[in-house]
Amino acid sequence: MFRFIVRRLLQLIxxxxxxxxxLFIWLRRLPGGPETAILGERGTxxxxxxxxxxxxxxxxxxxxxxxxxxxxxxxxxxxxxxTKRAVTTEFLERFPGTVELTVMAMILAVxxxxxxxxxxxxxRGRFLDHASVGGSLIGxxxxxxxxxxxxxxxxxxxxxxxxxxxRQDPTIGATRVTNFFVLDxxxxxxxxxxxxxxxxxxxxxxxxxxxxxxxxVRITRAxxxxxxNEDFVRTAEAKGLTERTVRRRHVLRxxxxxxxxxxxxxxxLLLSGAVLTETVFAFSGIGAFVAESISQRDYPVLxxxxxxxxxxxxxxxxxxxxxxxxxxxRVRVR
Amino acid sequence: xxxxxxxxxxxxxxxxGQRTVRAVDGVSFSVDAGEVVGLVGESGxxxxxxxxxxxxxxxxxxxxxxxxxxxxxxxxxLQLDDRSRRDIRGRDVAMIFQDPLSSLNPVIPIGLQVTxxxxxxxxxxxxAAAKEAAELLDRVGIPDPRRRLKEYPHxxxxxxxxxxxxxxxxxxxxxxxxxxxxxxALDVTIQAQILELLKDLVxxxxxxxxxxxxxxxxxxxxxxxxxxxxxGRVVETATxxxxxxxxxxxxxxxxxxxxxxxxxxxxxxxxxxxGSVRDVLPWPDxxxxxxxxARRVDECVGEPPELVLTHDAxxxxxxxxxxxxxxxxxxxxxxxxxxxxxxxxxxxxxEPADPPAAPGFGPAPREEETP
Numbered sequence: 277m278f279r280f281i282v283r284r285l286l287q288l289i290x291x292x293x294x295x296x297x298x299l300f301i302w303l304r305r306l307p308g309g310p311e312t313a314i315l316g317e318r319g320t321x322x323x324x325x326x327x328x329x330x331x332x333x334x335x336x337x338x339x340x341x342x343x344x345x346x347x348x349x350x351x352x353x354x355x356x357x358x359t360k361r362a363v364t365t366e367f368l369e370r371f372p373g374t375v376e377l378t379v380m381a382m383i384l385a386v387x388x389x390x391x392x393x394x395x396x397x398x399x400r401g402r403f404l405d406h407a408s409v410g411g412s413l414i415g416x417x418x419x420x421x422x423x424x425x426x427x428x429x430x431x432x433x434x435x436x437x438x439x440x441x442x443r444q445d446p447t448i449g450a451t452r453v454t455n456f457f458v459l460d461x462x463x464x465x466x467x468x469x470x471x472x473x474x475x476x477x478x479x480x481x482x483x484x485x486x487x488x489x490x491x492x493v494r495i496t497r498a499x500x501x502x503x504x505n506e507d508f509v510r511t512a513e514a515k516g517l518t519e520r521t522v523r524r525r526h527v528l529r530x531x532x533x534x535x536x537x538x539x540x541x542x543x544x545l546l547l548s549g550a551v552l553t554e555t556v557f558a559f560s561g562i563g564a565f566v567a568e569s570i571s572q573r574d575y576p577v578l579x580x581x582x583x584x585x586x587x588x589x590x591x592x593x594x595x596x597x598x599x600x601x602x603x604x605x606r607v608r609v610r
Numbered sequence: 611x612x613x614x615x616x617x618x619x620x621x622x623x624x625x626x627g628q629r630t631v632r633a634v635d636g637v638s639f640s641v642d643a644g645e646v647v648g649l650v651g652e653s654g655x656x657x658x659x660x661x662x663x664x665x666x667x668x669x670x671x672x673x674x675x676x677x678x679x680x681x682x683x684x685x686x687x688l689q690l691d692d693r694s695r696r697d698i699r700g701r702d703v704a705m706i707f708q709d710p711l712s713s714l715n716p717v718i719p720i721g722l723q724v725t726x727x728x729x730x731x732x733x734x735x736x737x738a739a740a741k742e743a744a745e746l747l748d749r750v751g752i753p754d755p756r757r758r759l760k761e762y763p764h765x766x767x768x769x770x771x772x773x774x775x776x777x778x779x780x781x782x783x784x785x786x787x788x789x790x791x792x793x794x795a796l797d798v799t800i801q802a803q804i805l806e807l808l809k810d811l812v813x814x815x816x817x818x819x820x821x822x823x824x825x826x827x828x829x830x831x832x833x834x835x836x837x838x839x840x841x842g843r844v845v846e847t848a849t850x851x852x853x854x855x856x857x858x859x860x861x862x863x864x865x866x867x868x869x870x871x872x873x874x875x876x877x878x879x880x881x882x883x884x885g886s887v888r889d890v891l892p893w894p895d896x897x898x899x900x901x902x903x904a905r906r907v908d909e910c911v912g913e914p915p916e917l918v919l920t921h922d923a924x925x926x927x928x929x930x931x932x933x934x935x936x937x938x939x940x941x942x943x944x945x946x947x948x949x950x951x952x953x954x955x956x957x958x959x960x961e962p963a964d965p966p967a968a969p970g971f972g973p974a975p976r977e978e979e980t981p
Contacts, residue, residue, distance in 0.1 A: 288660065305773070305835030333739060401672075505669070506712065506714040507709060507713040508711070508712065508713055508714055508715040510667055510707070510714070510717070511707060511713045511715075511775070511778075513699070513716065514665060514667060514699055514704065514779075515665055515699065515700040515704075515726065515727045515730065515778060516696045516698065516699035516701060516708075516727075516728070516730060516731060517700070517726060517727075517730055518694075518696065519692075519695070519696075521726065521730070525718065525722075526715050526718075527716075529717055529718070530715070530716070531716055543704060548788060592855040603717060604716070604717050605716075605719075605762040605764070606716060606717075606762070606764050
């Protein structure tokens, strides 16, 4: 098990190296550059060249890449050309918000999706089944930002049950430790701060959960239906086991394999793609920041972000593989 | 009273817009305590559906109808509610399935799959259950049972898996064991071992065994009484020796003739039954086997052949049975089965009046009269 984890983590090195080469060439080939974003229409060719020189963009691409690699080894992602702050600092401030949001969304999606998918399969062809299959289709079809606006309009602005924007009420004056606001509140025993941060997560969490929820419901349902027809379920029934034991021990556990894969993929997707939801709820996560940096041609931020997402994907998939080996002995890792 | 009395069991699958399928169409047979009864027939004749219907394991689906009776120890298994049926399954009536790999849960160790039966029906837990499970594995011939308990199905060989399934089935010393083609997925040497094991278990514990198979070799080696099924009905019932020596139903004869023989000449061809199991006549319109039957006569079509009970503990469903050498058809005691008769058993009044079956004692041999 330990060797498996180490091996997978070592695989990260060639992955990141290849990715960085690809990205470097790709980004530098894009027309326009940070100087256009900074100077806008007013820039003269001379001032543009000055800025490029200043940022080191006039040097041969190999030299630039070598410098990038040297910094990477020291875990230094450079300085944002947009905010003039260290990219790592920016990320440490913003990424925790997105992580919290993703965790919230996935808890909702998994917590509701698996039971709902399971029940739909058990009541196949009846109302609950049709409702959840139809509902999940709607869930997939509704654009996330639209759902976010609707939720915000109804539950935050009209009913006032939830806050409409931000990650926490600034008047609470919470202590910052990790920038995971909920975690900070718990660690510093500032319960009101933790609760407030959690409260801020509900609406964006629901909006973000809609697509993974729909996917998990469908995959769970299909998987359970398949397992229900397996011979070993019949064996379990022939043993006279109670329905509860048959369901839990024999059906659900076998049905979880495809669901685990999907959960992993969805988590990675949310971490990198919460832009719209974060924008609607003015939630200072990483999504909005990165979207901005694309139009700014903020190379260090983009490089850093994509590298981090790559690492996150590998880690999430590692977790999925580990969960596989917990669920299914046939793919147990050595 | 027999241990299991299946009477006029029928299973139909109705689907909207499609013809209703009668998978089992009035199967009747009985099993006495300690007896080994065979259900034999081609694929699709309703053997497995019969056993699943008795166990209440047919997949629940709209359009499924199970009729008739399956009386086990005084109670009709088909009428029980789900809860009492679960109480009986695994404890009094157990079942062994065809494909041992897919019949075992791949993600749970063998040990738990054995102990869960013990926990459910015998209230055993923890170390006591593990000890009993190890003993069960040992009894079915799995070496090093303690280690095997921790292993998963994919780590066992095919024969071991079937042994493990048998261990789960006999865990509560059931009074009736239904084995649905238990050796089909195994290679020949393992088949013999598994059959030997089943025989031993049945002999030692007095468990009755219903052996479902298409393999006449298995039947010849194990069964006391044999029911031959065709198109969802029992067409012939007999004890082992008479069935193999003198099959009466043309279908039984065809089955026996189609078995390849080692002592046959090299160039000799196999003798399959012509046609396929799909070429059936619906039973109400006559004998379902008629379209494939070499002994077909006009009376075969029109109405279903009635059950004929004969002197030597057998019954068949045929109007023109295979003649017994040295015995004329008139010499047989023929009796139309009254609806209350128990097929598979010999009517008491049929026995004393019987003429002896041995050639020489009966009327002089004659050629079979064919109308």
